[in-house]
Amino acid sequence: MSEPLKGNVLLVDDDPAVAKVLGALLTQAGLTTHTARDGQEALALLGRKPIDVVVSDVRMPGMDGMQLLGEVSRSWPDVPVILLTAHGTVPLAVEAMKAGAADFVLKPFDREEILFTVRKALLRAQDDTAREPLRVPGPFIGRSKAMADVQTMLAKAATGTATVLLRGESGTGKELAAKAVHDGSPRRAGPFVKLHCAALPDTLLESELFGYEKGAFTGAATRKPGRVELAHGGTLFLDEVGDIPLSMQVKLLRVIQERELERLGGTQPVKVDVRFVAATHQPLEELVKAGRFREDLFYRLNVVPVELPPLRARPEDIEPLARHFLEAHTKANGRPPFTLTAEGLAVLQAQPWPGNVRQLQNFLERLVVLSDSQVLTGEEVTRELARQPGLSPAPAVAAPSAPSGGGTDSGLTLESQRKGMERQALVDALKRAGDNRTLAARLLGISRRTLYNKLEEHGLL
Secondary structure, three states, rough: OOOOOOEEEEEEOHHHHHHHHHHHHHOOOEEEEEEEEEEEEHHHHHOOOOOOOOEEOOOOOOHHHHHHHHHHHHHHHOOOOOEEEEEOOOOHHHHHHOOOEEEEOOOOOOOOHHHHHHHHHHHHHHHHHOOOOOOOOOOOOOHHHHHHHHHHHHHHHHHOOOEEEEEOOOOHHHHHHHHHHHHOOOOOOOOOOEEEOOOHHHHHHHHHHOOOOOOOOOOOOOEEEOHHHHOOOOOEEEEEHOOHHHHHHHHHHHHHOOEOOOOOOOOEEEEEOEEEEEEOOOOOHHHHOOOOHHHHHHHOOOEEEEEEEOOOHHHHHHHHHHHHHHHHHHOOOOOOOOOOOOOHHHHHHHOOOOOHHHHHHHHHHHHHHOOOOOOOOOOHHHHHHHOOOOOOOOOOOOOOOOOOHOOOOHHHHHHHHHHHHHHHHHHHHHHHOOOOOHHHHHOOOOOOOHHHHHHOOOOOO
């Protein structure tokens, strides 16, 4: 825990004394801090600065911390929010977690505890696999028999209490399936709590899952419930469960079997009433054979297995998905309706979509923003596909002729041309996105942090 922290933290508190003390503490730990006195000022800063984590007071005049959390979750879903409160109870924590909070800390805060909490949030934010995909509201969309079978299985699973194991490639909609199980169950009024098991190192994952007692380790200034406790009365979704280390698998097995846990540093068992839904893209049977996953835990998780098919196995779903995403992105970006021609659809259906529905969804958003025409022809779709690595090979670009006289023209070196093209791509993306940097990052297929680094590198900030 002594390793210096790196990142940009936005502190939001109407009490300047609290902001000053917390800012000094985080700066001393190696972080770059920015401060805002209220929610509106915080939102303005988020639009201009490469913020990695937001730490906000709950009770503030005007826009309070919970309202700010909602705005950040909608506009910057990759930025985790930590809430500070003097009234931190488990019910408030459940409400905050349901609304998308990364964590909460009680006032008066302990130095090591706040650093510990910010470290966890930074690790999640900086792990690309932990980032929330862009969400478009709505149930599963498709007309294939494969997806009809999946929805039937999920509906049946929802009515019971058995553990569900969702399997399938990345981007097939496993989190959406987990939420469908919760929403269709008698526990729908309870919390739906998520934990991405691959986003945290072993030491932090254990405290995040099971919670900890005061004094359990440096930074544990108060008792803190883990995600299992926060899901009491509801559903706990364990994403990428295949990444849980062996040392923790036996503890998870006990929770699933006995419905009780021990907090880190605790000695008394805590009873919990939780429905477990797990997901993985890994072949767990092979992990069991290799000794990397407990066989008994595998059988406990694999009670109701549901396989989500890849998009390439159900090409008939591409048309309804494409039309749904086009309509949603058109409204979200304030553009007139788009028409997808038969030729344009055929080009989409010919693609393998290795990133599945998520990749199709993000591609269509780029198409909506970048297209100069409201009619998406085969040529229009192909042109945008050529810009996307892994989808369709880009057209060959003629190499520039060599300079006469055998000299070297520094303006024609590969590196100088790369930088020039990269700078132009940044300028074009910002223009297309109306200077919305979050959208520009998505159009370029990079994180907001990478976008800011590139803008700074090219003198565009």
